Amino acid sequence: MTDKKRTELDWQDMRIFLALGRYRSLSAAARALRVNHATIARRVQSLEKSVGQKLVERRPEGYALTPAGTHALQVAAEMETAALTIGHAQASDGDAILRGLVRINAPPALCQGFILARLTQITESYPGIDIDLATNLRSVSLDRHKADIAVRVGRLVDADLIAKPLGRMAFGFYGAPAQCERAERGEVPVFVSFNEESADMPGTNWLTQHFQRSRVSLRAENHILQAIAARDGAGLALLPHYLGRSLPGLSPCSLGPLPPPRDMWLLIRRQDRNVPTIRAVMQHLIDSFKQSETLFDA
Known part of the structure; x- marks a missing residue:
């Protein structure tokens, strides 16, 4: 005791x-x-x-x-x-130098396909800020303080957090040119989708319901792997536009219908809203998504 x-x-x-x-x-x-x-x-x-x-x-x-x-x-x-x-130092010219570690959590494909490249700019703008970027297919709780900032896609369930809208993530079918041509000619498409462990991810059930005659030739745990497999000819992948439009070798496929876009959010704890390091990184991410609206939306 x-x-x-x-x-x-x-x-x-x-x-x-x-x-x-x-x-x-x-x-x-x-x-x-x-x-x-x-x-x-x-x-x-x-x-x-x-x-x-x-x-x-x-x-x-x-x-x-x-x-x-x-x-x-x-x-x-x-x-x-x-x-x-308290640890924020003051530069000799009087400007505040922000110092400290900021932990960010986001879905793996969004981290690798968009966020990572934007965060590297932080080291130039704020040389005293260190970034810890973690990827989780399923959201982590900010209440356990494993992350200071979370980027999430879809419906929010956290009632006591500050949520900032980042825009909408729209989807389309992408694949190697030959795969797209066959599907557009009316052949039954072959798909790349989520693996069994991630079968409950949004989009998986939708694909099964709307393309019941199609088979899934390859299953992978996130959109980045699916995009690479689709580019290399394994089948068509239902991808967020920011990936389909960014990965060389992928072609958009005129195949419908498409699932509705999903909202993107940036979350922080209420007690952290005035922490200078977190505010700086948060605003940088918000600005980055705002500048890339056409990359994400339909």
Whole structure:
């Protein structure tokens, strides 16, 4: 049982607890902080002794936060934000130099096919900002503070986040010229689509319902892989226009119907809205999507 005697909080304990709260795994937290497992466990025990409460519970699937741990995670994240804000240095000419790490999460194809190239410009405009870009086919929760900014496609379910619209993502059929010509002549098209693990992704069921006579010759986990396979002749792929229009070797195919466009959003936590580093990266992404509206829309 945790000792109820409270002691002075140690920021390093909070920092390491924040990593465990984000990743829910000793090994993942240790890799993120470049320390060993024993250090993570020792620091978390030290924090529990300081606050006089149990913060985490070990379960077969990983570590889970207790109610006290959930509150402590929020406090630790706020302390991290405050530390980053205080750490902003001033250049000799009086202009603020923004320094700190900003974590971004977005779908893999959107990261590889659009966002990554735009984020490289951040290093020129803000040389003190470091970017951690993570890709997940399924959205991660910002509440666990694994990301500071999330880019999402489709319907929003997060009620307590600030959501900024980024535009609409429209779709079309793309493939090698020979595949497009056969489909446009009226032959039954052959498709490239999501693999079995990602069979619940939007577009998969739609394709099955609207092209029941067609077969799927190749299945891959994201749109980038599907686009490459379609370019190389495996079949037609239902791709967002930003990919179909950007990858050399792909031709648009006049094949209908098409699914409706999906809304794109940028999300941040409310408490982070005034953090200068996050605001700078957020505005850069919003501007990048705005400038590329014709690439995404129909």
